[in-house]
Amino acid sequence: MKFATVAAVGAAALVASCSALGSEGSSDYPSGSVSIIVPVPAGSSTDLSTRVVAPCLEEELGTSVVVENREGGSGAVGNGVFAQAEADGYTLVSTTAANAALPPILEGNVGYTVDDFRPVGMIGVAPVVLLVPADSPFQSAEDLFAAAESGTVTVGVPGMTSVPGISVNALIDRTDLQIEPVPFDGNGGTMAALVSGEVQAGYMSADGGVALPRIESGEVRVLATAVTEPIETMPDVPTLESLGYSGLPYADSFWFLAAQPETPNEVVTTLEDAMETCMTSESIASELGEGVAPSSFIDGAEVKKRLEQAAGDYAESVG
Amino acid sequence: MDVLSNFAGGLELALSAENLLFVLLGVSVGMMVGVLPGLGPAPTVALLLPITFGLDSTTAIILLAGVYYGAMYGGTITSVLLRIPGEAASVVSTVDGHEMAKNGQAGRALGLAAIGSFIGGLVATACLILFAPALADFALSFGSPEYAVLALLGLILVSYTSAGTMTKSLIAVGIGLILATIGQDPMTGGSRWALGVPALLDGIDEVAVIMGLFGLSEILNNVADNRRRRSSIRNVGRVLPTGRDLRENAGAIGRGSVIGTGLGLVPGGGGVLGSLVSYGVERKVSATPERFGRGAPQAVSGPETANNSASISTFIPLLTLGFPPNGVLAVIFGALLIQGVTPGPTLIADHPEIFWGVVGSMVIGNVMLLIMNIPLVPLFVKIAEIPPEVLAALTVAILIVGAYSINGNAFDVGVMVAAGIAGYLLRRLGIPPAPIVLAFILGPIFETNFRRSLILSDGSFGIFVSSPVTVVLLIAAMTVLASAVLPKVRRARETIEAED
Structure with missing residues (x-):
């Protein structure tokens, strides 16, 4: 095939x-x-x-x-x-x-x-994006970050030394957010954990194989992107920088x-x-x-x- | 019915000219490696892996699956005729099967084994059709803690059920676990045992390890034994069983189907385990247990049925959970990955053509094998007579090319050769290769999911008893552990070992 x-x-x-x-x-x-x-x-x-x-x-x-x-x-x-x-x-x-x-x-x-x-x-x-399952209570990145201020939010990443893994650790270092990064096996494993509800959110690159099809089908929603400029194909998605989280590593x-x-x-x-x-x-x-x-x-x-x-x-x- | 129309679609796919050709190729190659001692299904499937790179993913799996269950049929022939197991799952048939052959009943033994294998194959395929989609739904509820406990149960079963003493199995499992830690730490990404060699950063390739441990070490072992294989059986006798034969063996074949299908599901299970347990059960239920060891037909038909049905049901955990229960399925797992298909709970939904096409091919393949086995028995006897030195040289060449072609990397050839030499030395010490490979595969699954569970639970071990699935699996694991140390069961186990 x-x-x-x-x-x-x-x-x-x-x-x-x-x-x-x-x-x-x-x-x-x-x-x-x-x-x-x-x-x-x-x-x-x-x-x-x-x-x-x-x-x-x-x-x-x-x-x-x-x-x-x-x-x-x-x-x-x-x-x-x-x-x-x-x-x-x-x-x-x-x-x-x-x-x-x-x-x-x-x-x-x-x-x-x-x-x-x-x-x-x-x-x-492929820009790094913050994803939640369709049925997640978090409607916006603000909701998620508010929850991470009062309690722990688990966030799946495709490996700790992947670009999203490095980026999420930088975010944790720079803020008081109680985000618990959980490494999975690549984008596929991260997506499976996200869809089955094992983690509350996913932080991964919006690749054509795994993430984009599920964003399109509505199985997952994009709350924010870690890149500095809005994504051309998703202009409504806020950047983390616009939400006040700046100084993050390059996340494209x-x-x-x-x-x-x-x-x-x-x-x-x-x-x-x-x-x-x-x-x-x-x-x-x-x-x-x-x-x-x-x-x-x-x-x-x-x-x-x-x-x-x-x-x-x-x-x-x-x- | 959804299942029926899906199955019909799969059958149709399997009947396409290309797939039909590859089923035939798979089962023929499988038959041959089954017949040939030394080459088992695991190294053969690994050898064929590079060929599948250029195939459609469904065709690739059809080919490799055909080799596996084809070997289950073929293995019987060498066991019965030459008293050498063509492959490990036919070990039990060397006893009663060969006794029957000496009495001029070789044909009867082979005929019963072929018919039993056929029925067992169909029963297991039916289970695959009826329960695999349901199992797949269930598998979606498998999170990190469930996988961790399942892998733990698998590791315990592997140590407990392998041939050889428990101590040696445990040593083998330990070696596999240590080898599996080479490469990146799955949680932090830090490197372990990489020794500054970039090729080791991703760990050692499991296919290269399997090729070395099973293929090369087997050849070294045969060469060292200077094994001479000469057919001592001239009179094959009647191959087609009589009505009376079938009636007398119906029970053994039925029980063998159930035992084999069930044991194929278990991590560490498959044909070897299925045939051993079936032999034990048949002797237990027989009215004439004293005939066992002297040519009892049920001692052949039961185990041979079980090994074939187990070889097919092993596909259930692979295709639904993404769990390869044994070395052969581990290679098939790799073949799917290379095709860009990740075996797991979503495989049937995402790639229905692979699942149903493979299922359809299993029905067709089993029919082909039944037809091939009965008239071709005298021909296969000839293949078993290829001079061992010719066979060994040819196989080593194929193994080296195969190892190189995994990643186009000479490093993997080194890994294969090292694994082969190590495997040979370990065999000489009585340490079997299968638990090493299985622990090598299960170890990272356990480690990753165990550590991930603890991250999710914030360090609380309560997560491992938080769902009914983990509780049931933990109880099963503890039962196996307990039975391993209880004296009565241990004696029974030793009895089976003594008869291997």
Whole structure:
């Protein structure tokens, strides 16, 4: 089924064809096949969105693009393989900011640091949101925070060292709220606990696989978002900052394509141009899903800025 | 009826050309590994895992399930003809089954086993159809404390019911639990025993461990024993049982179906446990218990029925609770995860095609096996004669490729080889591999849910007696523990062990 989907996506991308031809850079890059390492398992949201974009990159670059899963160590294994590869544009990585930044912070020497990524474009974003089940007594974030002032409120998170886990701990540190974070196994486990009523609220990224479908179906309600700007697709949802909780770590879960820092500039330009064409293609945006695909292309420099900010925030919160 | 139309849909899905092909492939491979000593269903299912990456998720599970229950049929053949268990669940048939074969009744033993397996398979499939959706609803009410207590009960059962002495089972369980702590702390995210190796941050891969502990260590063991397998049975005799045979064995087959289906549900259960208990029960109810050990047909038909029905009912906890009760199901659990499907309470609702398609394929697969078993018996005798050195070399090559292909990572090959060598040494010490793997899988389930429960209850142990489910499970756990130390039960257990 998964492969059928990928094949269908590939076919769709080819038919819709990402119009422009490859960049007219002076170098002969690419002259061979390009591999994109995905440091998380096949089927995860980073993996699937990379596989959506890959056929378009193939078209743009005029060479075959192979997506390779090298999972392990919360992304450390695949990112390590990428960082040690030749900086020639033939070994790229598609990784989340958390997988790029957290293992070096938490584990020390894992063979790379956050400086080993030279992003060439954003693939997807998923803002961290505060969720309650449909039948929850909390109608607003204010209700929930009021309850957390007088008594304990349990909040499920997809792991303590996930972006939501770090963010919720920062919230607890900065306030007197009696929030009890409870780690579950990924977004799926957190959602199951939330829907079955084991926890009163959930704090997780609004990903296309688990959270967005249940927000749409009304099984869960979004009370607030931890990102600083309102979410485009959910403009009515207040930000935690607007509710008076500021200084929280960067809470957009995002994933991007990157090359090594020493990669020649012309190669990076070629890749960035290809990414821009692909990420602004409507068919790709609809395959990635509304609320996941960025509404306009976010270039390498901007991704780099966000990555550094996120890494700095994580280091501060965890360290 | 909703169930009927769902089942009809599943049957239709299973009858599609592709699925039909993979059921046939699964049960044929299963039959063969059942026949071949050394290769059991767990390593085979693990070996086939990379093949399933490219398949539709329903087809993938149809294939792997077929291997499991196919092996239950095939295992009997080697046990009866050569007195070597083709796989662990057919251990009991080496006694009476082989005695029957020496008396020229090999065909009768195999025929009864095949028909019993078929009936047991259908009974277990019916339970899967009728009760799994209900069990799934019930499973949704399973929160962290319920899972913690269930995993605890599983760990106790694993230590109590495995082959070998209790002490050695406990050592095996301990090894599995310690191995399971490698990697990230499930609550805090801190690393444990990672030794600065990035590949160890996520812990060691359970599939690589299973391939090593079951597959490689078995081969090393066979090589060390320099086992020669030569068929000593020339006269197979009549395969189709007579009406009188069927009447005499109806009770054993009926009881075997119930025992097998029930024991497949229990964590740590499955074919091995089912066949051992059925053997014990048949001897107890027999009017002529002195014939047991000298070629009693009920000593073959009962256990062989039980192991097949257990192999099918083990799918109930996997598909409804997301709990793999044994090593084979643990690999199937992994196959589903790789397909992006998380087995758990919502599986039947979210992926009805997987559940009903697999159920449909089980009916078809059992029919295929019945047809295959009766006329093909003489052919399978030949396969058991592949020279062991050829078989060993081929299998090692397949294991290495298989381990590499789990994550495309040479590290897992190392894990597999290390697990294989360790498993071999432990076997030599009489420490069985199955409890290691089961504890390795149950340990994190227990730890995570236990610690999470205590966070939810603010440190109060009262949460573990707060629901009827946890109370019942705790009583069951204590009963098993108590029976393990009471002298009378211990003697009975030792008797069963002595006959293994």
